[in-house]
Amino acid sequence: MKIVDExxxxxxxxxxxxxxxLPHAVYKQMIGVxxxxxxxxxxxxxxVANAMKDWAMDKGATHYTHWFQPMTGITAEKHDAFITPTGPNSVISDFRGKELIKGEPDASSFPSGGLRATFEARGYTAWDPTSFAFVKDKTLYIPTLFCSYDGSALDKKTPLLRSxxxxxxxxxxxYNIMGHNIKNITVTVGPEQEYFLIDKEMYKKRLDLMVTGRTLxxxxxxxxxxxxDHYFGNxxxxxxxxxxxxxxxxxxxGVYAKTEHKEVAPCQFEIAPVYSPVNLANDQNQITMEILQKVANHHGLVCLLHEKPFAGVNGSGKHNNWSFSTDKGENMLExxxxPKDNIxxxxxxxxxxxxxxxxxDLLRVSVATAGNDHRLGGHEAPPAIISIYLGEELTAILEAIEKGDEYIDTINKKLELGVSALPPISRDSTDRNRTSPFAFTGNxxxxxxxxxxxxxxxxxxxLNTIVAEEMTQFADELECYSEEELNDAIIRLIRKTIKEHKRIIFSGNGYSPEWRKEALSRGLLELKNTAETLPHYTDPKNLALFEKHNVYTPNELHARENILLTNYYQVIEIEAKTMSYMLRKQILPAVFEYESKLATIIQTKKSSGxxxxxxxKLLFNxxxxxxxxxxxxxxxxxxxxKSHSGAREAANFAANELLPLMDAIRALTDTIENNVSKNDWPIPDYNDMLFGSIL
Known part of the structure; x- marks a missing residue:
């Protein structure tokens, strides 16, 4: 039996x-990097390159690849062998520093949103040493950034590192203005990954699942x-x-896969890791999704990562547990x-x-996809309206600070106006509110x-950028105060911020119609779909925010808006084409044949009196x-x-014309399915896939 530790x-x-x-001196330099x-x-x-090559070849690797994350949302790789010719019929294994540090994949076929023209094919990958290289399938994978010839970010990872x-x-x-001697902070994330498993043979009979990831x-x-009975079941x-x-x-x-269990819907499961630095967590979540799908094939299964593969049952999300800590190991959200730490x-x-x-708007933008639109607010996921859940204790503490009142907790510890006696808040002092989009869960x-x-x-x-902006504003306000004045200035700033932004705090049921009305009366945004949401990416305040913190240039933001809007339209257009094909080639012919059988029975009975x-009645239905x-x-x-003049127009067309018509077609076709015999229905039904798939 294998021991995991080993x-x-x-x-x-x-x-x-x-x-x-590596030689010891070089190793020390790499640790600094x-x-x-x-x-x-x-x-x-x-x-470093030669040592990495030797290590990889000892693991059986014959190739290397710069592994990057273009704007497709998935990973990309081009494999090169560790060989250099030494004569007509001889080679040596070789890997140089220049090959490690930089690559030049053809960038012409990756989404760029106008950052480069199609004929401008040159793109660069640059090694990211903060994320460890690894060997998989006899290839050395080197995590990299991806940029265009002029240095514009063409990937999802470069802006993350900037943030x-x-x-x-x-x-x-x-924090150092406040008297804490801190050198750096580390952002940590633990993404909980949900997914479905179904039998591979059934999957192959559903063109909609194969092409679009969801059942149409x-x-x-x-x-x-x-x-x-499925949740946490055997x-x-x-x-x-x-x-x-x-x-x-x-x-x-090296992925810290920790927890696995059955989720709420039939055939639905979850895997969750231990928290790790956000850059590493990002790469490891991409690896996790790939491994989930690859290994499923070994077991005659298919792993579905679409947010809503089956209508009428819960879809799949990915809860992003976010916090940050100091170089001293102190969690800033604990x-x-x-008194100094509590302030x-x-x-x-x-x-x-x-x-x-x-x-x-930006938080809603960050989760806006065609697939996720089917899930948000569906009594399985938070609504599309952003709010924060803090729990009763923290909410009460903030209310007391705002009003200047004392706060007495459940064990009679008082919170004075100066916050000097803030009672200890236990890690589990907050309940869990599954209807909240953004919930505080202890630390x-x-x-x-x-x-x-x-x-x-x-x-x-x-998340990193918007919090950086507010901390920058706070630092600007506080740096002018003397040490003696600082504590009172901080308390005034805390009180002022609570008063001005408490509208975003909500502890109730996010699914209720009453909350929607209240949220809109508070002035909170309701962005119902991706087409409506994505144009906020390039609102003037957001362009200024990202440029200020050197996370995105205005051109990079406009490009992303264009890419994502185009992707949204294309996803729905592909779904529409798939729906048309399945109806014309599979469903309608089967229905016509079944109708013919019914008509023959009716005629035979009629001729016999x-x-x-x-x-x-069945034929009529x-x-x-x-x-x-x-x-x-x-x-x-x-x-x-129909043709469209731009990405925004195309996305709105998909949201307002294609999707409603597709929903109407589906509802009618599902009614027909209910009246056709199982043997005559041409594709596996929900009972087959959800209950006959994985046993």
Whole structure:
């Protein structure tokens, strides 16, 4: 039996592997590069590259690749062999520093949003030494950034690293003004990953699942999640074997896969890691999604990462547990035991509250996708309206501070006006509110709006940047006060911020109609779909924010808006084409054949003098919606051919014309499915996929 401790991270070029393969002096320099962000000295680049190659080849690697995250949202790689010709029929294994540090993949076919023209194919990948290289499938994977010839970021990772720098700079400045000797902060994230598993043979019979990731047709199963019997239930042998292989693969790659269990919906599961630095967490979540899908194939299964593969049951999200700590190991979102630490906690807390309130639009932008639109607000995920849940105790403390009242907690500890006696707040002092988009859960914030397929870089880039902005504003305000005046100034700032931004705090049921009315009366934004949301990316205040903190240039932001709007339209257009194909090629022919059988039965009975009211009613129940489906289908096919003048127009067209018509076609087709015999229905139904898939 394998012992995890002995092989964990064995396929990662970790610090221990570096220590073994690098000369001691070079190893020390590499630690400085990794931990302190120092630039890799050119004179040691060849030494590091050669050591990395030797280590990888000892692991069986024959190739290397610069592994990057373009604006497709998934990863990209181009493999090169470790060979250099030495003669007509001979080679040596070689890998140089210049090959490690920079690559030149063809950038012409990646989304750029206008940052470069199609004929400008040159793009660069640059090694990111803060994320460890690893070996997978006989290839050395080198995490890299991806940029255009002029240096514009063409990926999701470069802005994330920039945002980490921005938050680090702002937080260190603010905390040191307050008298804390802090050198740097580390942002940590733990993304909880939900997914579905279904049988591979059934998947192959559903073109909609194969092409779009979700079912475009399908009536409700006879049993859904009503009994709450799937959640945390006993894991079937086939799934358990799958999970064991997933864990082993992830552990070899240094991914801290910790928790796994059944989720709410049938065939739905979750895997959650231990928290790690956000850059590493981002890369490891991409690895996790890849491994989940790859290993499923070994077990005759398919892993579905779409946010809503099945209508009528819960979809899949990815809860983003976000916090940051100092170089001393102090979590800034965990109250301390001293008044000084508690004031630091409160200033951090209100900075985040202010950030979420002022940049609701950006947080909604960060999770806006065609797939996630089906999930948000569906009684399985937070609503599309942003709010913060703090729990009763913290909410009461902030209310007391705002009013200048004393606060007495459950064990009679008073909170004086000066905040000097803030009572200890236990890690589990807050309950969990699954309807809250942004919930404080003891020592971190859980951003619950992310869809399961999303790359977590964008939500965390935005979180880091907006909090950096508020901390910068706080530092600007506080730096002019003397040491004697500072404490009172901080308390005034905390009180003022609570008063101005308390509208974003809500502890109730986010699903209730009453909350929607109240939220709108508070002036909170309701951005219902992706087409409506994404144009806020380039609002003037947001362009200024990102440029100020050197996270995105205005051109990079406009490009991202264009890319994401275009992607939204294209996803829905592909769904519309798939719906048309399945109706024309599979569903309608099967329905016509079944109608023919019914008509034959009716005619046979009629010629024998027997009435057939049941068959006639069944035929009527099929043919009536069928006529409407045919008309709608013709209209859908006309709409698919329509051209658009720009990305915004196309996205709005998809949201307001294509999707409603597709929803109407689906509802009618599902009615027909309910009246057609199972043997005559041409594709696996929900009962097949959700209950006959994984046993």
């Amino acid at each position: 092989y964990f991270g064995c396929d990662v070029f970790s610090t221990s592997a570096m220590q073994k393969y 990794i931990e302190k962000g120092q630039e890799l000295p050119r004179e040691i680049a060849d030494i 980490i720098d921005a938050l680090n700079k702002a937080a260190v400045r603010l 047709f399908g009536t409700d199963p006879v049993k859904g999640q009503e009994l709450d 894991i079937e042998e086939r799934v358990k074997a799958y999970m064991e292989e997933v864990d082993e693969e992830l552990w070899k790659l 109250p301390g035991d001293s 630091r906690f409160l200033i951090t807390l209100v900075a985040i509250i202010k950030a979420v309130d002022e940049y609701q 971190k914030f859980e951003f619950r709006m992310l869809g399961s397929a999303i790359n977590i870089s964008c939500p965390n880039t935005i 027997i009435t057939s009211p049941m068959e006639e 099929i043919n009536t919606p069928l006529e409407i489906v045919n008309k709608h289908l013709e209209k859908l096919e006309e709409l698919i051919q």
